[in-house]
Amino acid sequence: MSIQSWSVIRRVRSYLWDTQKLSIKKQGLVICPVRHKHLPPKLVSQMFIKFGKMPEVSPFSSKSHELFLFRSVLYPCHPGGFHLLPLGQRVLDKLIKIIDQEMEMIGAQKLSLTTLAPKAVWSQSGRWESTGAELFKLKDRDKKEYCLGPTHEELVTDMVRDLYLLKAAYPLKLYQITRKFRDEAHPRFGLLRGREFEMKDLYTFDRTLENARNTYDIVCNAYTEIFKRLDLKVIKAEAAVGNIGGSLSHEFHLESEVGEDRVYKCLQCGHVANAEVTGMNDEKKPFCSKCGSNKLQQLSCIEVGHSFLLGTKYSEVFKAAYNQEGVGKSWLEMGCYGLGVTRLLQAMVEVNCLETRLKWPKVVAPYQVCVIPQKEGFMSYDLFNDAHRLATELNNMDKLKGEVFMDDRIKRSIGQRLWDMKNLGIPYVVIVSSLDEGRMTGMYELQDVYKDQVYMLSECELIETLNLFAKTV
Amino acid sequence: MSIQSWSVIRRVRSYLWDTQKLSIKKQGLVICPVRHKHLPPKLVSQMFIKFGKMPEVSPFSSKSHELFLFRSVLYPCHPGGFHLLPLGQRVLDKLIKIIDQEMEMIGAQKLSLTTLAPKAVWSQSGRWESTGAELFKLKDRDKKEYCLGPTHEELVTDMVRDLYLLKAAYPLKLYQITRKFRDEAHPRFGLLRGREFEMKDLYTFDRTLENARNTYDIVCNAYTEIFKRLDLKVIKAEAAVGNIGGSLSHEFHLESEVGEDRVYKCLQCGHVANAEVTGMNDEKKPFCSKCGSNKLQQLSCIEVGHSFLLGTKYSEVFKAAYNQEGVGKSWLEMGCYGLGVTRLLQAMVEVNCLETRLKWPKVVAPYQVCVIPQKEGFMSYDLFNDAHRLATELNNMDKLKGEVFMDDRIKRSIGQRLWDMKNLGIPYVVIVSSLDEGRMTGMYELQDVYKDQVYMLSECELIETLNLFAKTV
Structure with a gap:
């Protein structure tokens, strides 16, 4: 031709x-x-x-951070604060869509809580004082104090207290995807450790501890589903339950050299846990919490999510109860589940990318x-x-x-x-x-x-x- | 049967x-x-x-505000700050989708700028001092000062300066839909005058004033399209150009009794303008800026959008220029276009609802x-x-x-x-x-x-x- x-x-x-x-x-x-x-x-x-x-990769940063800066994903504004450019915004919007779909699947309901959190509410839980310098605090024109919410257990529980929901409304699963603030002492690696970031935070309320444990599994499975859709090998690590008896906690990690978290994998049974659970932080010899073996492999990880069975810690403080006829009041059993959305945006590239090339799920x-x-x-x-x-x-x-x-x-x-x-x-x-x-x-x-x-x-x-x-x- | x-x-x-x-x-x-x-x-x-x-409608508020509080759309958190509940969130998400679609149609690109705006950048434009008490200000742990962005002309222009775009990239239209902050002296009517709100802000950059005027029309048409899709009778009012010569400005209003804005409609030619344009604020007799008639009808309105041909006000300050071969540098001609998304969410109900019933577009x-x-x-x-x-x-x-x-x-x-x-x-x-x-x-x-x-x-x-x-x- x-x-x-x-x-x-x-x-x-x-x-x-x-x-x-x-x-x-x-x-x-x-x-x-x-x-x-x-x-x-x-x-x-x-x-x-x-x-x-x-440019030559700076040894103080990470591949993904450099790529994001030079491939039109991020523009730096202040330490730990970045403008997300149109290419990055499109990825963020898609990530949010996937999260929304999976949250919808488990019957979670989306809302938006305020960014400004009144001091009175944060003082009630004791976190106004205990959180320390990481909390961004400010005053309004009437000298009333607020913090910029880094998380929202207080505000959501304070609101749920006022509701008298039917039995069928539990488990109540409320989540938002909004900008959070944390005044990091050393912001670095771009979105991996920033001071402004998008986070998905889900709060669940159940009538009984048994139901709350069930809800916990349902949410963790939804997380697994999200990572599966992103083709990411996620590591679910047992985390310390802390001083709230009977609670559960897990961290979701992506393995990476630049990750600042350390988790420990048992070479005998494969169980993964964080330092606290293995006793790595104590003077005792570390061991697997599941099989007792002390053959542990340390992995460097980026934490992208966490789940926590909170119990009644906040519901007691804010008097959020379920009132059952004949039985009386009982405090709601809570869970909270975070997913660092912008951190995930960068972490998923950090674990996938080549030297000069972005590679997205x-x-x-x-x-x-x-x-x-x-x-x-x-x-x-x-x-x-x-x-x-x-x-x-x-x-x-x-x-x-x-x-x-x-x-x-x-x-x-x-x-x-x-x-x-x-x-x-x-x-x-x-x-x-x-x-x-x-x-x-x-x-x-x-x-x-x-x-x-x-x-x-x-x-x-x-x-x-x-x-x-x-x-x- | x-x-x-x-x-x-x-x-x-x-x-x-x-x-x-x-x-x-x-x-x-x-x-x-x-x-x-x-x-x-x-x-x-x-x-x-x-x-x-x-409850009985409070005389201090508006129908839509009461309905939003008692029909599970809003939950009040602090003066001028509201949690958006799942029903309201769904409406917000749909509004955002419509805006995104219309912005896409005119080739605008979505991004997210930081909420924390460094003092240095806001001082450069003079607005750190001139904005007054409406600006929420705070310090980080190193005593560096920031404000919570109520608008983003400074940050976006400061960023665009660093780029060397091709001719074809203009008009550059960048927008975001994010939470903004304004420390209102008298927050009221729920989302109509709040201190935290979602806003769509679009910033445009052109090489010449003529192009910028063209862009201005394109964006205003997109706004008209958005209101058309929402079945809302929007009033486009000429607004004062201020002290920037040759600029254009328009406000987009919904007529409502509770509206705190006043616009003037000429009974002769139908032209609508705000008080400043008609001379209503001066001692002179007010007149229509189009036909000169002084038969003007006052309308109470809720402002839901504004458009402004900024000229080179910010591009000069931040040295954002277009460099044309042979001709040399010229400051970029800017436009800015706001749309109060959560305010619109409530205003569209205010103008539509019945006494006890919500009515949405x-x-x-x-x-x-x-x-x-x-x-x-x-x-x-x-x-x-x-x-x-x-x-x-x-x-x-x-x-x-x-x-x-x-x-x-x-x-x-x-x-x-x-x-x-x-x-x-x-x-x-x-x-x-x-x-x-x-x-x-x-x-x-x-x-x-x-x-x-x-x-x-x-x-x-x-x-x-x-x-x-x-x-x-």
Whole structure:
């Protein structure tokens, strides 16, 4: 087939094009953003992304932190405070969607508690004084004192006290995903130890301890499900129950060199626990809390979640009770369950990424597909058109809605742009280039970036393959 | 048809039931929440809703505020600070989805800026001092000062300065939807004048003033689109340009008696402007800025949005420039656009609600459909089963995914529960009750709450009708 007829095929294929209102300006090809029925793909030239070389990795930080700073995920504002840029925001929104879905599955109800927590409420639990310098405190214009909530046991229990719910309402599971504050003495590693962060905090209320234990298992399973969907190997470690009798506590960790937490895995039975549980912090010889063995392996970890059966610690303080006819009042049995959402956002990259490349759990990658058209030059107009049509079509597939963008920086070579996309961790790249000897007419090159594989596919095959491979929440 | 065969029909219809694992306990009908393929409808007995009579409306507050407090939308925490309860959270999430969609349509990119804004940055613009007591200020453990961002012109411009974007990247439109803080002297009317609130703030950057004016129109149109989707009559009022020459400003209002803003409508040409523009605040006689007429009508309004062509006010301070080859540097022309999201959440109810009933713009109502089964008693088991099956089926329709719940408080009469659902502003109620003389076998009663109409429909018709009537984001 001649190059001429090839060009004709491309033209004929552009049937969707008229909806896109391409305007060709003298300086090149510019797409006017207007309101579309079809969602047009975003263009890299218009996106808030900076491309460039990575500096030498600083020994004081972590791979993920450096990558986030130089791959347009974060922008530093103050020590431990970061602006999340559009690429990072998309990942965050997807993470939140997954968490919301799994919380919905276990009947948890989402709400938003206030950020400003009155001193009176925090004094009632004793934590206003006991929390120390980590609490950000401030006064309003009437000199009334507040802290910026780092967690919300006080506020939620204080509210639940006022309700007289029916028996069927228990277990009551209330959660929020909001910004929390902790005045860390040494903020570092970006979002891994920040002073502002998004956290999911879930509080559960049960009528009896037995029910609360059951709720505890249900929530822990939901956590496991979340990590499974993110393809993350999570380590669930037994944590010290502290001075609240009969309680349970677990930490959820991702293993990583930069992790500041230490957990201990028993080489005999596989049980994992934190230092306190194994007695590692005492003068005694450490041992496995399950089988008693003292063959323990230390793992460096990033803590991304914790669960805690609180018992009646807060419900007693705030007089949150269940009133049963004939039996009388009993304090509600509580549980609290945290998930560091922005910490997870970075931790999941820290454990996955390569030296210069971001690698996301595929399901939360900021975009699933990037389409790269031919470099400026011979036939580039047709190929640009075709790439844009293809990107639009992919971007309007049910599965890939809003997940496709196009690298329109046609002054750069395909190779350069492919390299950039690999660095951003975009799972799939489709290349629309001119015919050359090794390629068949009408075929597209699909790069599976995470598997490092290349396919030559017809449009039909391309659509089918992406429908099969791409992952969306 | 006999009652017996009617009951058989109901049984046969329960083919979906086995996926739901109904367990019948002695005290009644209880559904075990387990992980389902089909999303089961939520049950009112398990939902965070309090039902009860409204107290007398306090003259110091507004209808919507009272309704929000007594219809499980808000819980007060501190003056001007409210917890948003699950019903309200669902509405908020839908509002945010609509805003996100419309922002996406105009190519705006979402991000999150920090809440803590360093004093140094706010001093640079002069606003650390000029803002006054409304700014919440605090110190960290190293005595460094911050404010809780009430708006983010400083932080976003300070960041954009560091970027060297291509020409195609402009107009750059960056927005966030985050919690803002303002230490109001007199917080009141719930979310209408609060001290913590969710705001959407968009910042735009253009290379030239002409482009910036164009961007301004595009954003204002997107705002109009948002209000249109919410079925709200928005009043766009010309606002004073202040001391920044050549700038534009508009306020977006909802007309309401409790509104603390005043705008003036020209009875001759219909133009609307705020007090400053009409000269109402000066000693001169007020006049229409468009046609010069002095026949002006005063309207009480709630401001829900504003737009402002900022010019180079902040870009000069923070040295945010566009560097054009051959021409040199020019300061970026900025615009800022706010939308009070939680204020809108309440204002849209304030202008719509009835004395004791919430009324939402249908598209953002917390749920679209409530299914009410027969009161406990004769045949109630079959009808409860059928209602649950129907609710499950509706809840798994593409259009109604997650939008259907069931009022399982079967000790109460249908009428009582219908009344409760009307008070919550649920647009559609389906009643599954036993045969009585006026009703045909196999028919369901559909109540269109907002239109106050009742239909008797077969299951097929019911599904078709809801598919047509119900609105989802």
